[in-house]
Amino acid sequence: MNMIMEKRLDYCGICGSDVKELLTFPEFPFAGRFMKKVCEQPEYIADLSLGICNRCNHVQLITIVEPDFLYTKGYTYRTSKNFLTDSNQKVFLEFIKELYTEKSPTVLDIGCNDLSLLSVMGDYAGYRIGVDPIQSDFIDNHNKIEVHGNFIEEINWSAFQTKPNLIISRHNIEHILDTSKFLNILWNKAEKTTLLVFEFPDAEAMINNLRYDQIFHQHIHYFTRDSFTQLINLHGFEVVASKYNTKMWGGSWIIAFRKGNETLSQNKLNDKLIVNNYEQFKSKNVIIDEHLIKYSDVYGYGAGQMTPVFAYHLPSKLSTIKIIIDDDHEKDGKYFDYINAKIVHSSQIDLSSSTVFITSVDAAATIINNIVARKIILPNILLTI
Known part of the structure; x- marks a missing residue:
């Protein structure tokens, strides 16, 4: 049994204030790891702790496993294998099409996984760009798609064949350790007209529905609509529209936003x-x-x-x-x-x-x-x- 080394995230991923530890789960398993033979003891485990910000009430993990281990060694989750993928992608795309009416946008999918979402956007998008560390680099000019196998924080945007004007990310922001760095990159690269559309699990529904089995190593942040709004406000974005998807993770928010100013929201969760x-x-x-x-x-x-x-x-x-x-x-x-x-x-x-x-x-x-x-x-x- 290998105890995976962790680092602590004692500061809030939104406002940077101190985080108070609430719940601790020792020797916690890793989701989505499959073995060819039975093991008397788990091959990999790591302690897991959940905390809440003393200032803004954002909920997040305090114990953090290195992303290189989480997403490059035995990470098996593939979007297309999820039995709810088709119906949830349909909800997501319908929401986008109602808001973004320009024809043939250049779409950047951050955390594109197995390209499932980009594949169904072939007729809608003029050009598609995917970024995900589980992928390998390739450019297919005939089908107007390129993929970069890395974390978005490590990507050189000048390598893109064309500049994206629609940036999407489904169930990815909760995996990102440094949300400030991530959003600063997006703010620096986005134009005023660039539309960003993210989807993430609703932590308020998770807590109210007693779904603590949805807390695991890969999900670092547990956003509510208010805490996500606060995060993007602090980095120069404002909410354009939102939609609640009841069929994913027991409830998830789809939020469209772009550069702008907005009044900060107050998170409803408390210790x-x-x-x-x-x-x-x-x-x-x-x-x-x-x-x-x-x-x-x-x-x-x-x-x-x-x-x-x-x-x-x-x-x-x-x-x-x-x-x-x-x-x-x-x-x-x-x-x-x-x-x-x-x-x-x-x-x-x-x-x-x-x-x-x-x-x-x-x-x-x-x-x-x-x-x-x-x-x-x-x-x-x-x-x-």
Whole structure:
């Protein structure tokens, strides 16, 4: 077992003030890591601590793992594999098209992942630029697309074949350590007419819905609409429009902004709410776990990237489950780097007379609609169907 070295982020990622530690999770697993064989102990773990700014109430991690480890060694998340990708990208693109009416924009996608979003923008954009450290550099003049395999902070913008006038980023800003440096780069490169459109998980929904299993190493910042507005205001941007997407992460904000001035917002989250709701989250998981271990020969269903994080918060750590079923052929026969259960493709098991515990919380509704089992136990509320 390798304990990954971390550094501390004791200052606020928005205003720079001191951050107070609220919650600590020792020996916390990494999301989305899959192994070819079962491990008696996790190969990689690291302590995780959550804090809140004493001044502006922004919520963020205090313990930070180096990005080079997070995104270049075993990082498996790919946008196109997410079962909600198509519907959520549609919401995002419809929002953009309502606001940005100029024809054939040059689009820069920061954190483009597997190019899933840029691919569906082929007919809309005149030229497409992608930036992501998991990618390799290439330019395809025929299809009017170029990709740079690096972090945006390391990119030389003069290398772009054309200057972007529409900058987009879905579920990326929460991963960025130095948000001030990031936004200063954008302000220096953007024109007054440049439109920026970002989407990020809503931390207010996460806390209110008791979804503390959405806190993990890759997400450094936990923004609300107000805290994100405050961040961009401090760097010379103003909100143009916003839309709430209820289908992603239990709730996410899509914010369009450009250069301008705006009154700062006040974040609604506070330390008492976060700590009190966490105690409710723990109590709920104890009840769910006690209910789960009453059943023998239970199959898990859903080998999602966040399943190890969900398991961490259960007293049993899902140790009573020996097989987790999933619809992704690429995961068949693999294991998580935290859970000993083997992942088996759904085509190999008949569930009609079996009990199933859904182990991918955000996929619960989709899984229920697509499987036939004798009994299904839901992960987020104590309900058996």
